[in-house]
Amino acid sequence: MLIRRLHSSIQSFGKIVPSNLKGKKKSSQEWLTRQLNDPYVERAKIMNYRCRSAFKLLEIDQKYSLIKPGFTVVDCGAAPGSWSQVAVKHSNADGSKQGMPKGMVIGIDLLQIYPIEHATLFGNMDFTKPENQDKIRAQLGERRIDCILSDMAPNATGVRYLDQENIITLCYSVLRFAILMSSPNASLLMKVWDNAEVSVLEKNIQKYYTHVKRIKPSASRSDSAENFLLARGFVGIER
Incomplete structure (x- = not known):
């Protein structure tokens, strides 16, 4: 049930575009953008897991x-x-x-x-x-x-x-x-x-x-x- 609820909640996330990427390498920009838009990352924080x-x-x-x-x-x-x-x-x-x-x-x-x-x-x-x-x-x-x-x-x-x-x-x-x-x-x-x-x-x-x-x-x-x-x-x- 936990996994099903998580999957359904993913649909409600809109894409976040970070505003502090100036001067960062392209790979770093892509990683940061992906992290910010990854619902598993946020869910891991909420549930006190060390990573997604x-x-x-x-x-x-x-x-x-x-x-x-x-x-x-x-x-x-x-x-x-x-x-x-x-x-x-x-x-x-x-x-x-x-x-x-x-x-x-x-x-x-x-x-x-x-x-x-x-x-x-x-x-x-x-x-x-x-x-x-x-x-x-x-x-x-x-x-x-x-x-x-x-x-x-x-x-x-x-x-x-x-x-x-x-x-x-x-x-x-x-x-x-x-x-x-x-x-x-x-x-x-x-x-x-x-x-x-x-x-x-x-x-x-x-x-x-x-x-x-x-x-x-x-x-x-x-x-x-x-x-x-x-x-x-x-x-x-x-x-």
């Missing part, structure tokens, strides 16, 4: 029920923290749903992440480094992961094929970790950019999950090459 990307996860979770009370969630590429904020609430890591099991949320990012109550965050850490994955394992203890999220993306180089190769490399690092650490029937959600290798990645994921599909939530900008691969029903290495 929260609504991507909210929409996906509303449709597919990825995160439930008691779930253990690992958020890769967590900064600034909006997905971890959603995960804390939906997994009941904050204990707000009395009588329901409490979950655990762990976030990691190359950037610093300001603290989020009831989440364990590893800032300034590269997820792809084995020693940092070991830190996540140590934090998990005996727990297995019920849902792995990845909104990771490499810094753009401006070279299309290289950028595409880099994000696919990140995806495989998440997939390897998921195969080793997921609980039975766990889910995996990862960001990709449209390119020929995504289909190959999708087929590889299908070896370990019963359902895999490519999705693009409404909060993902229409002019973006961004998509998400959603895998559900982790079955492990042997099928």
Whole structure:
């Protein structure tokens, strides 16, 4: 219902043209204009989410029920923290749903992440480094992961094929970790950019999950090459 109400409210927004763009680069002008006219940006402020990307996860979770009370969630590429904020609430890591099991949320990012109550965050850490994955394992203890999220993306180089190769490399690092650490029937959600290798990645994921599909939530900008691969029903290495 939340997502439906948001979609209907979008129609009421008129385009805002900022008046303080003099002297700014064209790219900066375009970014500022887009931000001012993006209803998800304003909605994120109202609902106290750190950025608009929260609504991507909210929409996906509303449709597919990825995160439930008691779930253990690992958020890769967590900064600034909006997905971890959603995960804390939906997994009941904050204990707000009395009588329901409490979950655990762990976030990691190359950037610093300001603290989020009831989440364990590893800032300034590269997820792809084995020693940092070991830190996540140590934090998990005996727990297995019920849902792995990845909104990771490499810094753009401006070279299309290289950028595409880099994000696919990140995806495989998440997939390897998921195969080793997921609980039975766990889910995996990862960001990709449209390119020929995504289909190959999708087929590889299908070896370990019963359902895999490519999705693009409404909060993902229409002019973006961004998509998400959603895998559900982790079955492990042997099928």
